[in-house]
Amino acid sequence: MATAKLAVIAPAAAERRPAFGRWPGVLALLPFFAVLLAFCLVPAAWVLISSKPADGGMWYANFAEILSSPFYRQAFGNSLDVSLWSSLAGLVIAVVGVASLRRVPGRLRSAAVAFTNMSSNLSGVPLAFAFIILLGTNGTLTLILRHWGWIDDAHLYSLNGLILIYAYFQIPLGVLVLYPAFDALDDDWQHAASQLGAGPFSYWWHVGLPVLAPALAGTFILLFANAMGAYASAFALTAGNVNLVTIRIASLVAGDIFLQPDLAAALAVLLMALLALVTAVNHWLLNRSYRGD
Amino acid sequence: MATERYHRGVVYLLVVLLALPVLGTLIYSLSERWDATVLPHGLTLHWYTTLWLDDRFLMAFWHSLVVCLGTLLLSTILIVPAVFAIHYYFPRLDRWMNILILLPFAVPPVVSSVGLLSLYADGPISLVGTPWILLGCYFTIALPFMYRMLSDSLRVINVRELVDAAHLLGASTPRAFWAVILPGLRKGLLASLFISFSFLFGEFVFANMLVGTRYETLQVYLYNMRNASGHFTSALVMSYFIFTFALTWMAMRISRQERT
Numbered sequence: 001m002a003t004a005k006l007a008v009i010a011p012a013a014a015e016r017r018p019a020f021g022r023w024p025g026v027l028a029l030l031p032f033f034a035v036l037l038a039f040c041l042v043p044a045a046w047v048l049i050s051s052k053p054a055d056g057g058m059w060y061a062n063f064a065e066i067l068s069s070p071f072y073r074q075a076f077g078n079s080l081d082v083s084l085w086s087s088l089a090g091l092v093i094a095v096v097g098v099a100s101l102r103r104v105p106g107r108l109r110s111a112a113v114a115f116t117n118m119s120s121n122l123s124g125v126p127l128a129f130a131f132i133i134l135l136g137t138n139g140t141l142t143l144i145l146r147h148w149g150w151i152d153d154a155h156l157y158s159l160n161g162l163i164l165i166y167a168y169f170q171i172p173l174g175v176l177v178l179y180p181a182f183d184a185l186d187d188d189w190q191h192a193a194s195q196l197g198a199g200p201f202s203y204w205w206h207v208g209l210p211v212l213a214p215a216l217a218g219t220f221i222l223l224f225a226n227a228m229g230a231y232a233s234a235f236a237l238t239a240g241n242v243n244l245v246t247i248r249i250a251s252l253v254a255g256d257i258f259l260q261p262d263l264a265a266a267l268a269v270l271l272m273a274l275l276a277l278v279t280a281v282n283h284w285l286l287n288r289s290y291r292g293d
Numbered sequence: 294m295a296t297e298r299y300h301r302g303v304v305y306l307l308v309v310l311l312a313l314p315v316l317g318t319l320i321y322s323l324s325e326r327w328d329a330t331v332l333p334h335g336l337t338l339h340w341y342t343t344l345w346l347d348d349r350f351l352m353a354f355w356h357s358l359v360v361c362l363g364t365l366l367l368s369t370i371l372i373v374p375a376v377f378a379i380h381y382y383f384p385r386l387d388r389w390m391n392i393l394i395l396l397p398f399a400v401p402p403v404v405s406s407v408g409l410l411s412l413y414a415d416g417p418i419s420l421v422g423t424p425w426i427l428l429g430c431y432f433t434i435a436l437p438f439m440y441r442m443l444s445d446s447l448r449v450i451n452v453r454e455l456v457d458a459a460h461l462l463g464a465s466t467p468r469a470f471w472a473v474i475l476p477g478l479r480k481g482l483l484a485s486l487f488i489s490f491s492f493l494f495g496e497f498v499f500a501n502m503l504v505g506t507r508y509e510t511l512q513v514y515l516y517n518m519r520n521a522s523g524h525f526t527s528a529l530v531m532s533y534f535i536f537t538f539a540l541t542w543m544a545m546r547i548s549r550q551e552r553t
């Protein structure tokens with residue numbers, strides 16, 4: 001009986017979907033795309049369009065102004081400097097850390113990974129405040145280090161201080177991204193290498209790092225882009241008194257001296273173009289290395 | 294063994310390095326004075342009681358909760374049906390969606406703020422200065438996490454066969470979605486909501502640039518308190534940490550349960 005009943009229902013059920021076609025699906029996607037358009041795609045497109053001077057002039061006038069201004073060139077130089085060094089420091093610490101994390105007993109490993117995960121929440125304004133308390137002019141660590149005579153003064157409110165803070169938020173990100181990438185390394189390789197007389201250094205130089213190269217490059221780009229776009233920590237640390245690209249963009253649209261949204265848009269376009277260029281070069285280098293030197 | 298000791302040493306060093314700012318802030322927030330001497334003076338909860346009795350702090354905390362929970366509600370309403378529609382009606386679009394949802398990652402908040410400020414400052418849709426604009430912006434922040442986690446959950450449960458089976462038993466598509474697909478998404482949804490919450494709770498750029506003190510959230514309040522006593526801001530930072538740490542911990546527990 002039951003099977004007979006099923007056989008009767010089945011054709012009707014199969015026809016139910018074509019009755020509405022894919023329209024319910026379209027209806028479910030519409031509000032989703034509307035909000036995504038309104039708050040991500042249209043503003044990004046607006047930035048592109050409005051980068052031309054508001055008072056007339058050629059479309060490239062703002063870009064020419066930025067590139068010929070020592071002030072804005074310094075902003076790009078500082079941003080590149082801070083991003084490059086903090087990403088490299090974060091990447092090196094993350095690689096060394098993950099290589100060891102994968103060699104310690106399970107309990108310690110999962111506890112350490114969980115802690116790293118949690119510390120990735122320490123970013124932006126609270127991170128800057130924590131570093132001021134630790135390493136500011138009268139910071140707790142500053143007092144201790146000064147007592148021991150290791151330092152004479154705190155240098156947190158400088159580009160080097162920013163590199164330190166940025167490196168701190170790069171480490172957890174690097175560890176979390178690289179951790180699964182280390183699956184590419186077979187544990188037997190290190191045994192095989194040491195059987196052939198290779199020490200840990202030559203194993204990592206000839207086997208480990210080349211195998212990980214694509215993951216390392218990808219992680220570096222992620223950290224670099226993250227640092228280039230970062231704003232909150234630097235803003236909170238210096239109240240906007242450090243010359244970075246993101247600080248310049250923000251002060252041109254929301255500062256209290258004078259506003260120039262079109263120049264901010266041009267700066268933003270240049271920042272995005274720079275990130276796109278870095279990503280493209282990385283992609284090209286990787287493709288070339290895959291094809292076999 | 295020497296190598297084992299080395300690896301343990303590196304892991305401990307990493308943890309200490311990451312814990313240093315947290316520990317420093319914690320001790321500072323609990324001490325009466327710590328300005329000239331190597332060790333802090335006196336233990337006190339004074340800074341925490343001052344903070345938790347401050348009306349402006351409680352208001353900012355409330356604002357943050359409203360904006361974050363509102364965003365999560367909006368995101369759930371928009372993303373869950375969209376993920377289902379992609380998997381059930383347009384499986385071929387899945388590849389494109391995975392690229393599309395990464396776009397908010399590629400555009401730093403400072404950059405999109407430039408566009409948002411000129412689009413929604415005045416004119417027909419005037420949202421700048423109201424919490425409503427944060428709902429939309431925070432949706433784009435939560436989107437990559439929520440979409441990926443929900444999409445992964447759906448891939449595991451084989452949507453098409455389940456819904457077709459429900460049709461066979463006489464259920465309509467909405468009913469099949471509600472009774473068959475949604476329960477399977479519950480854990481993935483919960484984990485992604487916790488993760489998104491801790492991200493949104495820490496958001497500063499949109500909140501400060503688009504709304505500022507007109508609807509002060511916790512992060513903006515924190516920034517505006519930068520000239521208060523360091524002990525007070527430490528207590529504020531620690532209260533924020535402990536709250537987000539608890540949330541992240543719950544998210545990790547839920548996603549671990551799901552895997553086993």
